[in-house]
Structures are given as structure tokens and as C-alpha cells.
């Protein structure tokens with residue numbers, strides 16, 4: 001669905017999503033949730049409004065439901081990707097948040113529980129670099145133990161993943177997405193601001209696979225003239241391996257990366273390039289609101305994805321909210337302002353009061369930045385991606 005208008009098939013697709021949850025209850029051994037509880041969590045059986053006392057399906061101004069929450073646990077990063085945290089701005093004297101400014105684990109869990117009360121099932125932990133947050137498995141364990149949550153994923157640059165993958169899996173992490181912009185070390189370092197190495201990220205991916213954080217996805221932002229010449233090498237490396245490669249159009253997130261439209265390589269150009277080497281064809285989305293457009297290899301060697309937010313905006317199916325590491329709620333990756341949840345949290349607000357804030361924000365949500373960008377009508381003032389979480 002590539003339009004911001006409400007999809008007429010939303011209910012049908014939502015039901016399909018519920019069937020998936022139901023099937024998972026039978027298929028997946030779960031160390032954290034009983035089979036019976038998982039079955040009950042299926043939308044077809046339990047009505048979340050009876051749990052939270054609020055409507056299940058919070059809808060915004062364009063009838064988009066709140067379904068996913070991305071939680072930034074760390075504003076710092078050990079990379080300086082020029083498209084996200086350019087070194088000239090994020091230099092050694094840059095003032096990042098103090099530890100006390102960041103939400104504590106118990107505050108994050110409370111926020112997640114409030115969102116779960118509205119039917120949120122999927123959480124993604126991100127940053128900055130989330131693996132820089134000390135004792136992260138403790139947070140993962142608490143989040144994955146929440147009754148309504150059935151999917152906890154993490155996005156990382158992969159540099160610290162090899163040493164943490166097993167503990168994260170043991171704590172209840174379901175899946176991991178690793179960013180890797182090129183297999184060529186020089187190109188990789190041009191994209192990472194001279195930090196890290198390809199071999200270390202590949203080691204992280206391997207350890208994640210071994211730990212069972214399936215399916216591992218690999219994200220690559222493609223910048224014209226910088227790493228577009230190494231795209232086929234990445235495809236070749238991962239096709240047939242079970243790891244899913246996804247190419248992301250370079251976006252105008254934030255204001256400091258000096259994005260120009262000509263820097264973005266449209267996904268359709270990449271589809272043509274890859275198709276000429278290994279024929280691919282479009283595949284159905286796994287669920288409503290899936291970010292990447294899926295393609296499958298004609299020779300049965302798995303799938304590949306494209307995130308087309310610049311050339312084919314998907315605001316119409318965006319069901320995501322985001323929490324910054326200091327507890328601001330954002331309803332769009334390209335938002336210019338958030339809503340402070342930390343102050344009420346620390347002032348002793350009840351879950352019901354927090355839920356009232358969240359529902360008020362979501363119900364008045366009318367963000368559709370990427371659609372407006374396509375019409376040259378988008379606001380210029382935006383938060384940075386490292387801060388809001390990818």
C-alpha cells in the first residue's frame with residue numbers, strides 16, 4: 001500500500017496478521033510466554049480493550065492504527081556515518097545526553113506496557129547504537145516478558161554484536177537487523193565515517209545466525225557515487241544464505257547530512273540492476289505496514305527487500321511510533337517535535353495518565369512527510385535519526 005489513504009483491506013490484512021500470531025503459538029517454542037497465553041494473545045480471541053480499558057485500535061487522522069514501537073535506548077554511537085552523524089558535528093566535544101537524561105530500563109518497560117495496552121505487539125530497540133547501552137539483555141528480558149509483546153527486534157551497526165548475540169537471544173530477543181553498507185573495506189569506511197570494519201560486522205552477523213536471531217536482516221543505505229557500485233557484491237554474499245539483504249534509499253532524515261535528491265539511488269534502479277544479474281520478482285508483504293517491498297529470486301535463493309521511502313512513500317501504511325532515549329514520543333521519522341513522556345513518568349503519572357497522553361498524540365497524528373516531500377511541501381525542520389532511532 002503506497003498511499004496515505006486508509007487501505008480498504010486493513011481489517012482483512014489485520015486478520016491475516018492475527019492468523020500469523022496464532023500459528024506462531026504452535027510453531028515457536030517460547031521460553032517466555034506459555035502456549036496458552038500466546039494463543040489468547042491472538043487478536044481473534046482476546047480484545048485488548050478489556051485489558052487496557054481503552055480502544056484496541058487507536059486510529060490517527062488517516063485511520064492508521066498504532067501497531068509498532070521503536071525505542072531508542074542510546075543517543076551515542078561508535079560510528080560517524082556521514083549520512084547520519086557526520087564527524088564535523090558529532091565531534092569529541094559534542095554534548096550527548098547524560099545517563100540520567102535517558103529513560104531507565106524500568107521507565108522504558110512502563111512506556112512499552114502502556115503501548116502494549118493499545119495493541120502494540122512489535123518492539124524494535126535502536127539508537128544511536130543500542131549495543132552501547134550497558135546491560136541491554138536485562139531490558140530485552142523485561143520487554144520480551146510483557147504479555148502482549150510477541151516480537152522484539154534490534155537494529156545495530158553490528159560492531160559489538162558478536163560478543164552480545166548469545167546473551168541477547170537468551171534474554172528473549174527475537175530478531176536482529178544489522179547495517180552493512182558495503183563489503184569493500186574502503187567503501188565501508190567512507191560510509192561509517194572511518195569507524196569499524198567489514199570483518200567485524202560479518203562476524204556479528206554470523207554470531208547472530210548461530211544464536212538463532214532469525215531471520216537476520218542486513219540493511220544497506222545506498223548513496224550514489226559512494227557505495228552503489230558495491231550493491232551486487234552484497235547481494236551475491238547473502239543470497240541463498242537465509243540472511244535477508246535490504247537496500248534503503250538514502251533519505252533526508254534530519255537536517256545535517258546535507259541530503260540532495262541526486263544522492264538517492266531509486267530502488268527501481270537497483271531492482272533493474274539486480275534483476276539483470278539474478279532475476280527477481282515482487283512478492284506479497286508478510287503483514288500490513290511492512291517497511292520493505294519484498295522480491296524473491298527466481299532461482300529459489302531466498303528474498304531481498306527495498307525500502308523506498310523517497311521514491312515510493314508508504315506513509316499510508318505507517319503504524320509506527322518512536323521514543324527517543326530521553327523519552328520523547330514521535331509519530332514520524334521526519335517529525336520536527338515530540339511529546340515529552342519523561343516528565344510525567346518522573347512526576348509519578350499513572351499508567352492510565354500516560355495512556356491518555358499517548359492516545360491523544362496518536363489520535364491527532366496527521367504526519368505524512370514523505371508524501372509531502374514528493375510534492376515539495378514538506379517542513380524543513382526535522383529531528384536527527386540517531387536521536388529518534390532508525
Ligand SMILES: C[S@@+](CC[C@H](N)C(=O)[O-])C[C@H]1O[C@@H](n2cnc3c(N)ncnc32)[C@H](O)[C@@H]1O
Pocket residue numbers: 077083084126127128129130155156157158177178179219220221248249250251252253257385386389390
Ligand atoms: C539510525 S541507525 C540506528 C541503529 C544502528 N546504529 C545502525 O546503524 O543500524 C538505523 C538505520 O538507519 C539507517 N539510516 C541512518 N541515516 C539514514 C539516512 N539518512 N537515510 C537512510 N537510512 C539511514 C542506518 O543505515 C541504519 O540501518
Ligand code: SF4
Pocket residue numbers: 077078079080081084085127128129157179192386
Ligand atoms: S546509522 Fe547507525 S551506525 Fe551510523 S552513525 Fe547513525 S546510528 Fe551510528
